[in-house]
Amino acid sequence: MAELDTSQQGGHKKGPGVKKAKKLSTRVDLTPMVDLGFLLITFFIFTTTMSQPTALRLYLPKDTEKQEEQSKVKNSGALTILMNRDNNVYYYEGELLPDGSNFKTSNFMDIRQVILDKKRNTKPEDFVVIIKPGPDATYKNTVDMLDEMFIGDVKRYALVDITPQDLQFIAATEGVPPSGFTAPASN
């Protein structure tokens, strides 16, 4: 244990290390104070630098060109990802077939692999991911999906509105109609 040396070397009559009996020691052990000091320092070091929120840049296409852009994209290279309540994720490649045979269900963990597989199988200039959040999807779902674009190194992606046809298949899979959507009578 460290000790503060307050003794004087020249004044001892009885030799080193010999203390007079019944005299109270005036030595104060300062190790705990130094420990506390360092604890407080580390606390302040960590609180000054750690709380920086980060920014995720989002670039949107102009609305007027959207129709042309959607038809220019080669359908075979497009991967559409839909999201709705309870963190449900659905996807299909290319265009949605009327009988819904290519409508598949997934979740946030597996979608990373789906994106990766599609990316590997498509030419870079044809590969585009279309993200369609449904009316019950949370903001977190949308940001997580945008983050997946970043993680998967997807260069082209678009955030577009969900179509009634997509909503129909979601309603069929979830069993509950999405908010604000009424399924048409004829199927």
Added chain:
Amino acid sequence: MTAMCDVAFLLLAFFILTTKFKPDEALSVTTPKSVSTRTLEGKDIVLITMDKDGKVYFSVDDMNRPEKLQIIEEVNEMKALNLTDAEKAAFARNGSFVGVPFSQLKSYLQRDPSEIKNLQQPGIPVTDSLNNELQVWIRAALTAFQGKKMNILLKGDNEAKYPSFKGVIDALKKNEQFKFSLVTDPEGIPPDSELGRRAAREGASVTDQ
């Protein structure tokens, strides 16, 4: 040993003095996480907040007081609200934000700051595409910031539903603002992903976008 003690307290004093406390936010929002490491813009910020119920709030950086005054002037003219100078000054106050429709704006600006902290505001209406009030606010902000680059920050709660987000995006698109930043918390890059592999090759700056 005394010397070490002195050094320890000197360092401690240094860090105490250089700690900047975050300004007290009236709205508590849990932002989602992302792997981006790009830091937020520091000035000329227009902040749009979405809380967990999807309510939208609009505020401007405290450093831009002249722009704030101009914004409230524009809104007053455009919507014929007949705001008094005191109410306009209340808007330009530090830390102020708006979360009410235009119809309630006058009475909202008359309130005390301590009242506002406990007030449950209805939020700026954005979901109705015909009456997207945020669009008006953004247009006023654009006029106020004329010539200078305005940094739009979108801070949303995890639980906010997509329709509010879409309303905010539409308001921005109609004002020709296509570039903005989403405020997120930092998160580590998953190592076994494309980005993870790129990071291993090129270094950590790959997430700075």
